[in-house]
Amino acid sequence: MDPQTQQSRRAELYGLLGDLPPRDRPISARTVCVEQRDGYTLERLVLDLNGEEAVPAYFVKPVGAGENLPAVIFSHSHGGYYSLGKDELLHGNSYMPGRPYAEELAARGYAVLCVDHWLFGERHGVAESALFKRWLWRGKCMWGMMVYDSLRAMDYLTSRPEVDSSRIAALGMSMGSTMSWWLSALDERIRVCVDICCLTDFDTLADTPDIDGHGIFYFVPSLLKHFSTTDINALIAPRPHLATAGRYDKLTPLSGLFKVDDALRKAYAEMGAADNWRLDLYDVAHLETPEMRRDILDFLEEHV
Helix, strand or coil: CCHHHHHHHHHHHHHCCECCCCCCCCCEEEEEEEEEECCEEEEEEEEECCCCCCEEEEEEEECCCCCCEEEEEEECCCCCCCCCCCHHHHHCECCECCCCHHHHHHHCCCEEEEECCCCCHHHCCCCHHHHHHHHHHCCECHHHHHHHHHHHHHHHHHHCCCEEEEEEEEEEECHHHHHHHHHHHHCCCCCEEEEECCCCCHHHHHCCHHHHHCCHHHCCCCHHHCCCHHHHHHCCCCCCEEEEEECCCCCCCHHHHHHHHHHHHHHHHHCCCHHHEEEEEECCCCCCCHHHHHHHHHHHHHHC
16 A cells, blocks of 8 residues: 555544544643652653543653653553553553563663543543443544544654654553554554554454444444454554464454454565564463563564
8 A cells, every 4th residue: 555545544544533623732731740660750640632631641761761762652451440541551450460561661761651541540430331422422433532532642742852753652452452553553653563462353353242342432433334454454554563362362353363464464565564564373362471471572672
């Protein structure tokens, strides 16, 4: 796919996300406090990204870090853990049993930004189904509003003086995985995409009972009339992209993963970047394993 076609398709994809706030509205940030933790500095922030609701966020950087840091925009998962949100970065999760990513990434020299998405963390309070219904009446899409906040979070991250804006990766698990590949598809400033356990082929999933395993936030009206999962992920090419998945994860049917893998292998090869696409499968369900973590960190070190 040539760059001009990619840009046109990005605009088309963004246009499916419902009535969104202006993309160029000013962003402001307030620092709540700064904490020194073991191996990193934590800034607790409140960002004005969308003009409708304040967005609490964490910015992490290695202790004593200077400028030109590589950075990761970390998107938290769902899992029904509405009160957790961005704290997943600091504390991990039941299906992410390893060292928290704040520690892991800071130890390797990365700055990290993570925001509470709508309904999560400090933004928790309204039921997911209630907000989805309220917005649907008004022409808004829940996933669109989440993606919008991620795009604006990228605007904030690239404005930080410590960050090298040419070396940014997107990373997340489950809902955060889906956010990472959507964000990378829409925003070319993402140099590297790593998604953990949620590269789901929508068409395959639609034909299984497991479709109900995904929350209502996940569904974009009329999406499949215009885009497949492969179509969206092809917008990331030729940038490096690692997808990790469990062979027994019902949220990502295996036949759908093979379908996406075959198509993206061809797309990357046609762009002369065959080595930049990788799907790694592990003998687990919806779970990040130590082996998966090692592969993820190695991929980031190689490409960011």
